[in-house]
Amino acid sequence: MSSESAASTKPQVGIGACLVGHAVRYSGDAKKRSHVLEKLAETMDLIPLCPEVAIGLPVPREPIRIVENNEGIYVKDSETQTIEYAQPLRNFANEMTAKHREFAGYVFVKGSPSCGYERVKRYNDEGNALANTGVGVYAQQIMDNDPLLPVEENGRLHDPNLRENFVRRVHAYHEWKQLNKVGDIPTLHQLSQFYSRYKYLVMAHSVTHYKKIGRLLSKPDRENPQQQADHFIELLMTALKCSATRKGYSNALSHIKGYLKRDISSTERISFDQLIDQYRTGEVPLIVPVKLLNHYFNTYPNDYISQQTFLMDNVIPAKAGI
Structure with missing residues (x-):
């Protein structure tokens, strides 16, 4: 699906x-x-x-x-x-x-x-x-x-951080259940495709789980594909339950910015790096660098980045303390 x-x-x-x-x-x-x-x-x-x-x-x-x-x-x-x-x-x-x-x-x-x-x-x-x-x-x-x-x-x-964390986990679990609705065990390709939408959100929440999922999806488990699928969703949901930090979000922002290196000028790259630093130190909320990224990718579309849940409104804690 x-x-x-x-x-x-x-x-x-x-x-x-x-x-x-x-x-x-x-x-x-x-x-x-x-x-x-x-x-x-x-x-x-x-x-x-x-x-x-x-x-x-x-x-x-x-x-x-x-x-x-x-x-x-x-x-x-x-x-x-x-x-x-x-x-x-x-x-x-x-x-x-x-x-x-x-x-x-x-x-x-x-x-x-x-x-x-x-x-x-x-x-x-x-x-x-x-x-x-x-x-x-x-x-x-x-x-x-x-x-x-x-x-x-x-x-x-009523806590904005807890609420946003709940929202993103609900939508991720819903999407997972829709994928499994047909009853077939998800293939490694389907797992990788599913994860590709959450990759940078997971990076923002837990680098440890980001690395574990990467290793898990590096090759198929031909003997027990169900175990691989179960392990994947367990790692993903556990990662999203971890509290995101400014450091984690800044790391993800920097990685996503890398997809613009051929499109924006060196001055714009430096300016965006400064904006990430301002976010990291609490001078601006997350929504500020995210909106600028969305502006850039509207100008220079990228199919892979366009599907990232990290950049979607329903997972951005605009009013939260991060």
Whole structure:
């Protein structure tokens, strides 16, 4: 499947139903609507799910909580702590993983014992809060079922860097799932073609993974092509999860500039190098050198560079701190 075909549909992303206006919380209401999620909905299909309602809990209802003891982790009603909900929540997560194989990401609910991504409160059998926190039981099962699935929670998405990182991972994973939709194992040529669009974005995020992917794609694994494909997407998604730095982005900008060496003057090259230095030292945001690169490549088209996700608007953290 071509990159254009892969990009023709929006990525499907699971999301806590209470985050998009569904009155399914234990209190009988929904979370306050977020402009961040409305922005994400422009490029993603947000699929609302509420595991607590799905397993039969009413609205409104008694809050549930995570209970941890020597025997394991449970989810119980906070009033009597006599009804156990952990296994039904895990079962529903398994059902959703099987039903929504197209999911390219998931937005979880801050602090939820079912859908929380991190720092979810835990209690002992006596109802006392424990020092350690964890992940919601449903969320944990979703992540265990697909460790590469890009996930975030609604609160963290207000951080521009985390949000942009989530967006780029979702779109990459969506494209990968589209490539694999036909069921055939991707060939080495297809892997290389896929990676060619992400090469400089990976360089910006992790030179270590950039080198590992290069070695992996240097020759086909004829004995186990599926293993090669699995290893590739694991390396790619792990690389994109790494926090990008000004140094990493500057390195990628310099490499991309190399494709203009026959087209722009020496004065323009020196000026662009100075602009990269200004970005590296925090004097200008990333969008400034990227816009200039796009201007140059609009004037001097390059088929290889034109497909680079590094230069696309949906992955440039224009308002972020990098």
